[in-house]
Amino acid sequence: MSSYTTISPDKLARLIGTANAPALIDVRTDEDFAADQRLIPGAIRRSHQDAGEWSGKFSGNSAIVVCMRGAKLAQGTAAWLRHANVAAETLEGGFEGWKEAKLPLVNASKxxxxxxxxxxxxxxxxxxxxxxxxxxxxxxxxxxxxxxxxxxxxxxxxxxxxxxxxxxxxxxxxxxxxxxxxxxxxxxxxxxxxxxxxxxxxxxxxxxxxxxxxxxxxxxxxxxxxxxxxxxxxxxxxxxxxxxxxxxxxxxxxxxxxxxxxxxxxxxxxxx
Structure with missing residues:
Protein backbone atom coordinates (compact mmCIF):
# COMPACT_ATOMS: atom_id res chain seq x y z
CA MET A 1 0.00 0.00 0.00
CA SER A 2 1.26 3.49 -0.86
CA SER A 3 2.21 5.85 1.96
CA TYR A 4 2.39 9.62 1.91
CA THR A 5 6.00 9.33 0.71
CA THR A 6 5.37 6.76 -2.05
CA ILE A 7 3.30 6.69 -5.21
CA SER A 8 1.96 3.67 -7.07
CA PRO A 9 2.84 3.01 -10.73
CA ASP A 10 -0.79 3.42 -11.78
CA LYS A 11 -1.10 6.82 -10.09
CA LEU A 12 2.19 8.01 -11.57
CA ALA A 13 1.07 6.85 -15.02
CA ARG A 14 -1.91 9.21 -14.73
CA LEU A 15 0.40 12.16 -14.01
CA ILE A 16 2.91 11.57 -16.81
CA GLY A 17 2.13 13.60 -19.93
CA THR A 18 0.18 16.27 -18.08
CA ALA A 19 1.23 19.89 -17.70
CA ASN A 20 1.66 19.65 -13.91
CA ALA A 21 3.52 16.35 -13.77
CA PRO A 22 6.21 16.19 -11.07
CA ALA A 23 9.88 15.90 -11.96
CA LEU A 24 10.74 12.23 -12.39
CA ILE A 25 14.28 11.42 -11.27
CA ASP A 26 15.92 8.08 -12.06
CA VAL A 27 18.76 7.30 -9.61
CA ARG A 28 19.50 3.72 -10.64
CA THR A 29 23.19 2.88 -10.52
CA ASP A 30 25.12 2.97 -13.78
CA GLU A 31 25.36 -0.84 -13.61
CA ASP A 32 21.60 -1.26 -13.26
CA PHE A 33 20.93 1.27 -16.02
CA ALA A 34 23.38 -0.47 -18.35
CA ALA A 35 21.39 -3.69 -17.89
CA ASP A 36 18.18 -2.00 -19.10
CA GLN A 37 18.69 1.33 -20.84
CA ARG A 38 15.07 2.38 -20.76
CA LEU A 39 13.47 5.19 -18.82
CA ILE A 40 10.02 5.82 -17.43
CA PRO A 41 8.56 8.49 -19.77
CA GLY A 42 9.81 11.95 -18.84
CA ALA A 43 12.47 10.70 -16.41
CA ILE A 44 15.87 12.34 -16.08
CA ARG A 45 18.97 10.57 -14.80
CA ARG A 46 20.78 11.78 -11.68
CA SER A 47 23.34 10.16 -9.38
CA HIS A 48 22.25 9.43 -5.82
CA GLN A 49 25.83 9.98 -4.72
CA ASP A 50 25.68 13.75 -5.11
CA ALA A 51 22.00 14.28 -4.33
CA GLY A 52 22.96 16.88 -1.74
CA GLU A 53 24.49 19.01 -4.51
CA TRP A 54 21.75 18.89 -7.14
CA SER A 55 18.62 18.54 -5.00
CA GLY A 56 18.34 22.31 -4.53
CA LYS A 57 17.64 22.75 -8.25
CA PHE A 58 14.19 21.24 -7.64
CA SER A 59 13.39 23.40 -4.60
CA GLY A 60 9.75 24.44 -4.39
CA ASN A 61 8.63 21.75 -6.83
CA SER A 62 7.45 18.15 -6.57
CA ALA A 63 9.42 15.08 -7.61
CA ILE A 64 9.18 11.31 -7.84
CA VAL A 65 12.38 9.33 -7.32
CA VAL A 66 12.96 5.99 -9.03
CA CYS A 67 15.62 3.42 -8.24
CA MET A 68 15.70 -0.25 -9.13
CA ARG A 69 13.14 -1.50 -6.57
CA GLY A 70 12.06 1.58 -4.63
CA ALA A 71 14.39 0.93 -1.69
CA LYS A 72 17.49 2.62 -0.29
CA LEU A 73 18.64 4.74 -3.25
CA ALA A 74 15.21 6.23 -3.90
CA GLN A 75 14.41 6.61 -0.20
CA GLY A 76 17.68 8.37 0.56
CA THR A 77 17.50 10.64 -2.47
CA ALA A 78 13.89 11.58 -1.69
CA ALA A 79 14.95 12.46 1.86
CA TRP A 80 17.65 14.76 0.49
CA LEU A 81 15.10 16.38 -1.81
CA ARG A 82 12.67 16.97 1.05
CA HIS A 83 15.56 18.58 2.95
CA ALA A 84 15.84 20.97 -0.05
CA ASN A 85 12.13 21.90 0.14
CA VAL A 86 11.01 19.48 -2.56
CA ALA A 87 7.76 17.53 -2.20
CA ALA A 88 9.46 14.22 -2.95
CA GLU A 89 8.00 10.72 -3.15
CA THR A 90 9.42 7.40 -4.28
CA LEU A 91 7.93 5.06 -6.87
CA GLU A 92 6.47 1.99 -5.21
CA GLY A 93 8.37 -1.04 -6.50
CA GLY A 94 10.79 1.19 -8.40
CA PHE A 95 11.74 0.60 -12.01
CA GLU A 96 11.08 -3.12 -11.69
CA GLY A 97 7.55 -2.46 -10.39
CA TRP A 98 6.87 -0.17 -13.35
CA LYS A 99 8.05 -2.88 -15.75
CA GLU A 100 5.94 -5.54 -14.03
CA ALA A 101 2.90 -3.29 -14.51
CA LYS A 102 3.69 -3.30 -18.27
CA LEU A 103 3.68 0.48 -18.45
CA PRO A 104 5.51 2.39 -21.25
CA LEU A 105 9.29 2.71 -21.23
CA VAL A 106 11.40 4.99 -23.42
CA ASN A 107 14.51 3.50 -25.01
CA ALA A 108 17.26 5.92 -23.93
CA SER A 109 19.50 4.76 -26.79
CA LYS A 110 17.11 6.51 -29.20
Missing amino acids: LPPRDAQGRTVWVTRARPKVDRIACPWLIRRFVDPNAVFLYVAPSEVVAVGERFNAAPFDIENVFWSHRGELCTFDVMIEEFGLATPPLLRLAAMVRGADTGRLDLSPEAPGLLAASLGLSRMFDDDLEQLEAGMTLYDAFYRWCRDATGETHNWPTNKAKP
Whole structure:
Protein backbone atom coordinates (compact mmCIF):
# COMPACT_ATOMS: atom_id res chain seq x y z
CA MET A 1 0.00 0.00 0.00
CA SER A 2 1.26 3.49 -0.86
CA SER A 3 2.21 5.85 1.96
CA TYR A 4 2.39 9.62 1.91
CA THR A 5 6.00 9.33 0.71
CA THR A 6 5.37 6.76 -2.05
CA ILE A 7 3.30 6.69 -5.21
CA SER A 8 1.96 3.67 -7.07
CA PRO A 9 2.84 3.01 -10.73
CA ASP A 10 -0.79 3.42 -11.78
CA LYS A 11 -1.10 6.82 -10.09
CA LEU A 12 2.19 8.01 -11.57
CA ALA A 13 1.07 6.85 -15.02
CA ARG A 14 -1.91 9.21 -14.73
CA LEU A 15 0.40 12.16 -14.01
CA ILE A 16 2.91 11.57 -16.81
CA GLY A 17 2.13 13.60 -19.93
CA THR A 18 0.18 16.27 -18.08
CA ALA A 19 1.23 19.89 -17.70
CA ASN A 20 1.66 19.65 -13.91
CA ALA A 21 3.52 16.35 -13.77
CA PRO A 22 6.21 16.19 -11.07
CA ALA A 23 9.88 15.90 -11.96
CA LEU A 24 10.74 12.23 -12.39
CA ILE A 25 14.28 11.42 -11.27
CA ASP A 26 15.92 8.08 -12.06
CA VAL A 27 18.76 7.30 -9.61
CA ARG A 28 19.50 3.72 -10.64
CA THR A 29 23.19 2.88 -10.52
CA ASP A 30 25.12 2.97 -13.78
CA GLU A 31 25.36 -0.84 -13.61
CA ASP A 32 21.60 -1.26 -13.26
CA PHE A 33 20.93 1.27 -16.02
CA ALA A 34 23.38 -0.47 -18.35
CA ALA A 35 21.39 -3.69 -17.89
CA ASP A 36 18.18 -2.00 -19.10
CA GLN A 37 18.69 1.33 -20.84
CA ARG A 38 15.07 2.38 -20.76
CA LEU A 39 13.47 5.19 -18.82
CA ILE A 40 10.02 5.82 -17.43
CA PRO A 41 8.56 8.49 -19.77
CA GLY A 42 9.81 11.95 -18.84
CA ALA A 43 12.47 10.70 -16.41
CA ILE A 44 15.87 12.34 -16.08
CA ARG A 45 18.97 10.57 -14.80
CA ARG A 46 20.78 11.78 -11.68
CA SER A 47 23.34 10.16 -9.38
CA HIS A 48 22.25 9.43 -5.82
CA GLN A 49 25.83 9.98 -4.72
CA ASP A 50 25.68 13.75 -5.11
CA ALA A 51 22.00 14.28 -4.33
CA GLY A 52 22.96 16.88 -1.74
CA GLU A 53 24.49 19.01 -4.51
CA TRP A 54 21.75 18.89 -7.14
CA SER A 55 18.62 18.54 -5.00
CA GLY A 56 18.34 22.31 -4.53
CA LYS A 57 17.64 22.75 -8.25
CA PHE A 58 14.19 21.24 -7.64
CA SER A 59 13.39 23.40 -4.60
CA GLY A 60 9.75 24.44 -4.39
CA ASN A 61 8.63 21.75 -6.83
CA SER A 62 7.45 18.15 -6.57
CA ALA A 63 9.42 15.08 -7.61
CA ILE A 64 9.18 11.31 -7.84
CA VAL A 65 12.38 9.33 -7.32
CA VAL A 66 12.96 5.99 -9.03
CA CYS A 67 15.62 3.42 -8.24
CA MET A 68 15.70 -0.25 -9.13
CA ARG A 69 13.14 -1.50 -6.57
CA GLY A 70 12.06 1.58 -4.63
CA ALA A 71 14.39 0.93 -1.69
CA LYS A 72 17.49 2.62 -0.29
CA LEU A 73 18.64 4.74 -3.25
CA ALA A 74 15.21 6.23 -3.90
CA GLN A 75 14.41 6.61 -0.20
CA GLY A 76 17.68 8.37 0.56
CA THR A 77 17.50 10.64 -2.47
CA ALA A 78 13.89 11.58 -1.69
CA ALA A 79 14.95 12.46 1.86
CA TRP A 80 17.65 14.76 0.49
CA LEU A 81 15.10 16.38 -1.81
CA ARG A 82 12.67 16.97 1.05
CA HIS A 83 15.56 18.58 2.95
CA ALA A 84 15.84 20.97 -0.05
CA ASN A 85 12.13 21.90 0.14
CA VAL A 86 11.01 19.48 -2.56
CA ALA A 87 7.76 17.53 -2.20
CA ALA A 88 9.46 14.22 -2.95
CA GLU A 89 8.00 10.72 -3.15
CA THR A 90 9.42 7.40 -4.28
CA LEU A 91 7.93 5.06 -6.87
CA GLU A 92 6.47 1.99 -5.21
CA GLY A 93 8.37 -1.04 -6.50
CA GLY A 94 10.79 1.19 -8.40
CA PHE A 95 11.74 0.60 -12.01
CA GLU A 96 11.08 -3.12 -11.69
CA GLY A 97 7.55 -2.46 -10.39
CA TRP A 98 6.87 -0.17 -13.35
CA LYS A 99 8.05 -2.88 -15.75
CA GLU A 100 5.94 -5.54 -14.03
CA ALA A 101 2.90 -3.29 -14.51
CA LYS A 102 3.69 -3.30 -18.27
CA LEU A 103 3.68 0.48 -18.45
CA PRO A 104 5.51 2.39 -21.25
CA LEU A 105 9.29 2.71 -21.23
CA VAL A 106 11.40 4.99 -23.42
CA ASN A 107 14.51 3.50 -25.01
CA ALA A 108 17.26 5.92 -23.93
CA SER A 109 19.50 4.76 -26.79
CA LYS A 110 17.11 6.51 -29.20
CA LEU A 111 17.74 9.89 -27.54
CA PRO A 112 20.17 12.35 -29.15
CA PRO A 113 23.28 13.37 -27.18
CA ARG A 114 22.67 15.79 -24.32
CA ASP A 115 24.30 19.18 -23.94
CA ALA A 116 26.40 20.31 -20.97
CA GLN A 117 23.23 21.01 -18.99
CA GLY A 118 21.80 17.54 -19.63
CA ARG A 119 19.23 18.64 -22.22
CA THR A 120 18.48 17.09 -25.59
CA VAL A 121 18.63 19.65 -28.39
CA TRP A 122 16.50 19.48 -31.53
CA VAL A 123 16.34 21.58 -34.68
CA THR A 124 13.67 21.99 -37.34
CA ARG A 125 12.20 24.42 -39.85
CA ALA A 126 10.92 27.79 -38.72
CA ARG A 127 7.24 28.81 -38.87
CA PRO A 128 5.77 25.56 -37.49
CA LYS A 129 2.23 24.40 -38.16
CA VAL A 130 1.35 20.86 -36.97
CA ASP A 131 4.17 18.29 -36.70
CA ARG A 132 6.73 20.87 -35.58
CA ILE A 133 4.56 21.75 -32.56
CA ALA A 134 3.19 18.25 -31.89
CA CYS A 135 6.65 16.65 -31.77
CA PRO A 136 8.12 19.13 -29.27
CA TRP A 137 5.02 18.65 -27.10
CA LEU A 138 5.53 14.88 -27.17
CA ILE A 139 9.23 15.20 -26.33
CA ARG A 140 8.73 17.61 -23.43
CA ARG A 141 5.83 15.71 -21.92
CA PHE A 142 7.10 12.13 -22.39
CA VAL A 143 10.81 12.11 -23.25
CA ASP A 144 12.82 15.09 -21.99
CA PRO A 145 11.01 17.84 -20.05
CA ASN A 146 14.00 20.16 -20.49
CA ALA A 147 14.45 19.66 -24.24
CA VAL A 148 15.57 22.66 -26.32
CA PHE A 149 14.06 23.38 -29.76
CA LEU A 150 15.75 25.48 -32.41
CA TYR A 151 13.66 26.83 -35.28
CA VAL A 152 15.79 27.91 -38.24
CA ALA A 153 15.56 28.54 -41.97
CA PRO A 154 14.64 25.30 -43.80
CA SER A 155 17.85 25.31 -45.82
CA GLU A 156 19.98 25.45 -42.66
CA VAL A 157 18.41 22.73 -40.51
CA VAL A 158 20.98 20.02 -41.24
CA ALA A 159 23.97 22.36 -40.97
CA VAL A 160 22.71 23.83 -37.69
CA GLY A 161 22.21 20.31 -36.40
CA GLU A 162 25.82 19.46 -37.21
CA ARG A 163 27.34 22.64 -35.79
CA PHE A 164 25.22 22.77 -32.63
CA ASN A 165 24.93 19.03 -31.95
CA ALA A 166 21.15 19.15 -32.40
CA ALA A 167 18.91 16.40 -33.77
CA PRO A 168 17.12 17.52 -36.96
CA PHE A 169 13.46 16.56 -37.26
CA ASP A 170 10.56 16.95 -39.67
CA ILE A 171 12.66 17.54 -42.76
CA GLU A 172 13.43 15.14 -45.58
CA ASN A 173 16.19 12.52 -45.39
CA VAL A 174 16.73 12.49 -41.61
CA PHE A 175 15.89 9.83 -39.04
CA TRP A 176 13.12 11.81 -37.30
CA SER A 177 10.89 12.47 -40.27
CA HIS A 178 7.90 11.19 -42.24
CA ARG A 179 7.99 7.51 -43.21
CA GLY A 180 5.52 6.39 -45.83
CA GLU A 181 2.02 7.14 -44.55
CA LEU A 182 3.34 8.16 -41.13
CA CYS A 183 4.18 11.70 -40.07
CA THR A 184 7.06 12.57 -37.72
CA PHE A 185 4.80 12.48 -34.67
CA ASP A 186 3.87 8.87 -35.52
CA VAL A 187 7.54 7.96 -35.94
CA MET A 188 8.48 9.41 -32.56
CA ILE A 189 5.69 7.52 -30.80
CA GLU A 190 6.87 4.29 -32.43
CA GLU A 191 10.60 4.79 -31.89
CA PHE A 192 10.25 5.93 -28.29
CA GLY A 193 7.87 3.10 -27.36
CA LEU A 194 4.95 5.37 -26.47
CA ALA A 195 2.15 3.62 -28.37
CA THR A 196 -0.56 3.99 -25.73
CA PRO A 197 -4.23 4.22 -26.80
CA PRO A 198 -4.52 7.98 -26.02
CA LEU A 199 -1.34 8.86 -27.90
CA LEU A 200 -2.32 6.69 -30.86
CA ARG A 201 -5.67 8.47 -31.01
CA LEU A 202 -3.87 11.81 -30.92
CA ALA A 203 -1.45 10.57 -33.58
CA ALA A 204 -4.32 9.94 -35.99
CA MET A 205 -5.46 13.52 -35.46
CA VAL A 206 -1.95 14.89 -36.02
CA ARG A 207 -1.38 12.72 -39.10
CA GLY A 208 -4.67 13.81 -40.64
CA ALA A 209 -4.03 17.50 -39.96
CA ASP A 210 -0.37 17.40 -41.01
CA THR A 211 -0.83 15.52 -44.28
CA GLY A 212 -4.15 16.97 -45.42
CA ARG A 213 -5.95 13.63 -44.99
CA LEU A 214 -8.68 15.07 -42.80
CA ASP A 215 -10.78 11.93 -43.13
CA LEU A 216 -8.35 10.01 -40.88
CA SER A 217 -9.90 11.48 -37.74
CA PRO A 218 -13.10 13.47 -37.10
CA GLU A 219 -11.02 15.83 -34.95
CA ALA A 220 -8.27 16.43 -37.54
CA PRO A 221 -9.99 19.46 -39.17
CA GLY A 222 -10.32 21.12 -35.76
CA LEU A 223 -6.67 20.50 -34.95
CA LEU A 224 -5.62 21.88 -38.33
CA ALA A 225 -7.76 25.00 -37.84
CA ALA A 226 -6.35 25.59 -34.35
CA SER A 227 -2.78 25.03 -35.58
CA LEU A 228 -3.11 27.43 -38.49
CA GLY A 229 -4.74 29.97 -36.19
CA LEU A 230 -1.82 29.79 -33.78
CA SER A 231 0.65 30.25 -36.64
CA ARG A 232 -1.12 33.52 -37.51
CA MET A 233 -1.22 34.71 -33.89
CA PHE A 234 2.51 34.49 -33.19
CA ASP A 235 5.52 35.85 -35.06
CA ASP A 236 7.89 34.22 -32.58
CA ASP A 237 8.12 30.45 -33.05
CA LEU A 238 8.97 29.78 -29.40
CA GLU A 239 5.97 31.80 -28.23
CA GLN A 240 3.85 29.75 -30.62
CA LEU A 241 5.34 26.57 -29.17
CA GLU A 242 4.40 27.60 -25.64
CA ALA A 243 0.82 28.27 -26.74
CA GLY A 244 0.83 25.01 -28.67
CA MET A 245 1.84 23.09 -25.55
CA THR A 246 -1.47 24.08 -23.97
CA LEU A 247 -3.35 23.17 -27.15
CA TYR A 248 -1.86 19.65 -27.20
CA ASP A 249 -2.32 19.27 -23.45
CA ALA A 250 -6.03 19.79 -24.05
CA PHE A 251 -6.25 17.40 -27.01
CA TYR A 252 -4.28 14.74 -25.11
CA ARG A 253 -6.56 14.95 -22.08
CA TRP A 254 -9.57 14.63 -24.39
CA CYS A 255 -8.00 11.58 -26.02
CA ARG A 256 -7.27 10.04 -22.65
CA ASP A 257 -10.24 11.03 -20.52
CA ALA A 258 -13.13 12.60 -22.38
CA THR A 259 -13.86 10.86 -25.69
CA GLY A 260 -17.11 9.49 -24.31
CA GLU A 261 -18.36 12.82 -23.00
CA THR A 262 -20.89 14.90 -24.93
CA HIS A 263 -22.23 18.41 -24.60
CA ASN A 264 -25.83 19.23 -25.39
CA TRP A 265 -28.11 22.25 -25.41
CA PRO A 266 -30.50 23.22 -23.88
CA THR A 267 -29.23 22.09 -20.48
CA ASN A 268 -32.71 21.37 -19.09
CA LYS A 269 -33.86 19.21 -21.96
CA ALA A 270 -35.76 16.23 -20.67
CA LYS A 271 -33.99 12.91 -21.12
CA PRO A 272 -35.89 10.27 -23.17
